[in-house]
Amino acid sequence: MGGYLIRHLIIADDHPICVSALIAAVHAVDSSIQVRTAETLGEIQDLLATESFDALLLDLALKDCQGLANLAAVQAVAPRLPVLVVSGNAASNLPAKAAMLGARGFLNKTAPLAEMKSAIAVILEGGTWFPAREEQAESLTGRLSPAQLRVMAELAQGKSNKLIAYSLGLTEPTIKSHLSAIYRALGVHNRSQALLALRQGADEAA
Structure with missing residues (x-):
């Protein structure tokens, strides 16, 4: 991704406040990044079928599919797409499970704008972003x-x-x-x- 290329990114979340915060963080990284939004797994799949994207910011609780099944479904159709999972709770083994399923990062929804910006920038540059500490409690x-x-x-x-x-x-x-x-x-x-x-x-x- 050269400096002159316009990058395209999907934000998949059905909470308007969260979407607004993530869009602000994306444009803080680079105001030229083109953002598409989705509220369902079906909308994500439709976008991926018709356009090319540089990254996906993925909420784990969408209207038509819940939990890490969202990530697994995305990985099945776009295994090389960098995915930053966004969740309201990182105090579990979710970050480790997301990494196991191919996510490039895990970001808490309560993170400040500066942290969101850093995570997005790292993902777009090919890096990874995961919490330093993870609890061992197993989710369903x-x-x-x-x-x-x-x-x-x-x-x-x-x-x-x-x-x-x-x-x-x-x-x-x-x-x-x-x-x-x-x-x-x-x-x-x-x-x-x-x-x-x-x-x-x-x-x-x-």
Whole structure:
């Protein structure tokens, strides 16, 4: 990314105040950066399908998908896109899990503007930005593997096993096996309970 190139960035968050703060931080880095916003995972996927971006600032609690399933879904379609996860709670293993899933950084929503600016600048320059200290308490999404999180991201969009299998390039029996493992990991018995458990976990992390 040369100095004369206009960079393009997505801010995915459904809280207007947070979006405004992040836009201010982005433009504090470089006023020429073009920002697109999204409130849902579907909107992110539509943008990625039609345009090229230099980074994504991703909230973990979107309207149509919750938790680290958002990150897993983005990584599935744009594995090289630098992602800075933005959350209201860094006092968990979320930063470590986000890093494991391919995020370049993890930023607390309560961070001051100067810290937001620094994190965004580092991500755009190819670096990483994670909290210096991380608690070890395991979140619900922390119990799932990257493959299981991708299945949950598809499930959150209301897709059938057949459509999930098609979307992820897997067989239906494989999807059923993943779902059984997800139910066991979350201590639930069906799709609705699994989605509810993940939403509740995302609420605690948002």
